[in-house]
Amino acid sequence: MKTLKKLLRLLAYSLLILIVAIALFFLCDAVLGRIPTKAEANTHKDVLIYLQSDGTHCDLALPVKTSVIDWSRKIRYEHTRSRDSNMTYLSFGWGEKIFYLETPHWSDLTVKNALRSSLGFGSPAVHTRFHFSLQAHENCIPIYLSWAQYRRLVAYLQKSLERNKQGQLIHIPTPTSYGPSDAFYEGHGHYGFNHSCNTWVNRALKSCGQKAALWTAFEKGVMRWHR
Numbered sequence: 001m002k003t004l005k006k007l008l009r010l011l012a013y014s015l016l017i018l019i020v021a022i023a024l025f026f027l028c029d030a031v032l033g034r035i036p037t038k039a040e041a042n043t044h045k046d047v048l049i050y051l052q053s054d055g056t057h058c059d060l061a062l063p064v065k066t067s068v069i070d071w072s073r074k075i076r077y078e079h080t081r082s083r084d085s086n087m088t089y090l091s092f093g094w095g096e097k098i099f100y101l102e103t104p105h106w107s108d109l110t111v112k113n114a115l116r117s118s119l120g121f122g123s124p125a126v127h128t129r130f131h132f133s134l135q136a137h138e139n140c141i142p143i144y145l146s147w148a149q150y151r152r153l154v155a156y157l158q159k160s161l162e163r164n165k166q167g168q169l170i171h172i173p174t175p176t177s178y179g180p181s182d183a184f185y186e187g188h189g190h191y192g193f194n195h196s197c198n199t200w201v202n203r204a205l206k207s208c209g210q211k212a213a214l215w216t217a218f219e220k221g222v223m224r225w226h227r
Helices: 002-032 097-102 111-119 147-159 197-207 219-223
Strands: 047-053 058-063 089-096 124-131 140-145 182-186
Touching: 047 089, 047 147, 047 219, 058 124, 058 147, 058 197, 058 219, 089 097, 089 197, 097 124, 097 182, 140 147, 147 197, 197 219
Parallel strands: none
Antiparallel strands: 047 058, 047 140, 058 089, 089 124, 124 182
């Protein structure tokens, strides 16, 4: 009986700790996600990128080819099902690999994958998607960068991509449930509740001197500064 009571007490304490941790997590996001970082004064509109959102997850879309980098030499058109080299923009998202590969739609979400990604048990991947063109709207926001800012953003993205011993990006075969212009690559870094897909985008914006939240794990914390 004493052993059972100790076990129940331990379970109760564990549950209490979990509830407090979750509450603190949402509190931190509610506070820090509303504190903006100062944007750099941008006097040169040299490169047009886009901040994208599907309502839950944010991506950044960059020109495929500029004088700074030709992304098609690294993110290969041949790695997509369409193999269409006429596309001019490339979006980047960073997240938990298994979640990405097994959850192309929110209806595919399982409790196992949700816990795996939120607790940081998985490794990261980078999801890319080619576009013929992009039109500005509420969930696709244009942002102009100077060349210097764009170089910093490119460096940030490059550091988020894992490489093999030959220095090449590591392509992950794309599930057929994704679109014809999608490709996945092994990511670098650690995914967890304190560094989500949206935290990654928020940091990307900071890297190139754009307005961002002090810290956020959610889409709203990223998008509110640009809508």
